[in-house]
Amino acid sequence: MSRLSSSSYTFPLWTLILCSAFLITPVQGEVVVIGSNLPIIASPGDDVILPCHLAPTFDVQGLTVEWSKPDLKPDPSDRLSRVEYVHLYRDRQEVPDMKMASYFRRTELFMDDMKHGNISLKILNVSEEDNGRYRCFIPKLRSRVKAAVVELVVDPNVAKTSTMAPLHPRNFPTPDPQDTTQRHGENTVQLFSASSLFGVLCICGDLLVFSTSAGRSRVPVVVIVVTLLLVLTLAGFAAYFSRIFQKLKQKHQKDDETQKQPLQV
Template sequence: MCTCCLDSKKPSFIVALWTFILCSEFIVRTPVQAVMVIGSSLPIFAAPGDDVILPCHLEPMFDVQGLTVEWSKPDLKPDPSDRLSRVEYVHLYRDRKEVPDMKMASYFRRTELFMDAMKHGNISLKILNVSEEDNGRYRCFIPKLRSRVKAAIVELVVDPNYAKNLTTDKPLHPKILQTPDPQDTTPRNTGRSRVSVVVVIFAFISVVAVAAFASCFSDLLQQRLNKQPEDDETQR
């Protein structure tokens, strides 16, 4: 590196270098994609008595073990007799454990999260022994998630004729009937995110390198121009 680039009177290269170091650290630590809560775009069908899984996960993969996870039925209004108008939850996870005190009585001991999978961003809810009273929309919500998309809606349809429909001549496609596996924690778009980070860092390094070269070249040119009058004066 030329000594002119380290001249204290021209700190542009040093400033650019420090800017690169700080920005590169920020780029590496900051996810390229915003974390979003994603549910199922299709209704989940079940027969009375079935155990079902309402799929919900974070994408890209994100550890939510230390956050609050709320599962509720948004179409149900608070009990008018409750003076505090508290929301009753289908399932409430807080402080790394289930909170049954604010849970709807009809779901007591019938719901659970997949605790081991939560570190992979899986917040799917399992409901045991469903009935037609469980029909409706379910809302999965992470209130303290730093994202614009903190919630997702999953619809559950409990149909007494569902088991009969499975035995008809033209059953639905198995992939449609299958409840998503909560243990499937394969990260999506991870490779694309890493490539984006590399491209951004490479582009930033190129800009810094060009700026440093331009600064050195400018200093050399300025020194040569300053030296030329001195040489002409010496020749005289």
């Protein structure tokens, strides 16, 4: 009976150690899709770039990239109708057959920059009909944030100017943390919270096994309780400072964009 009791505690204690290690390790570095938190403003006839990239940089040449207008829905009366794309990249090339007619020969990706994670879309000779939200989406990206939304505003009252955005991913603006499609500013916190929750569940399970198993443990209960409190404290501090860091980073980048944005007459 003593052997059985001893071995019954070996597994949950090892599980506790592994779960605790997983809990206190920040889940960072996941590749996410980032658009722009500011609308792209242009006048009719301008060539524009809708910025979208992956962070950290990631080669997307072998993946499918979809640019669409999420506000356009299929005709419910026509079961065979489908939502066509503004631009579709698949098998390392554009797929024009599934493209909206109004964007034919007017859109392109920066093929040479896709290896760096740049999936920005260039639209030529925009008009007021191009107004609206555009969604860049990588369906097979192993990430929780596979899409981002960029808004284009074509206003005839805006003086004609260059609306070309920088092509290098590090110069792109950060996403709006309130956007419903992308939440890169909160991504690290969300991932960390998920891992924290998983770790807490593991620890609670271990404590449950500890309290319900027969026999006497060689490890005092106080050690497990102190470990649990320490892990929860570290998780809370890490999540808090990560969120503060993201807010400061977004504010700094917004200030830089405001200073660099040309005055519009």
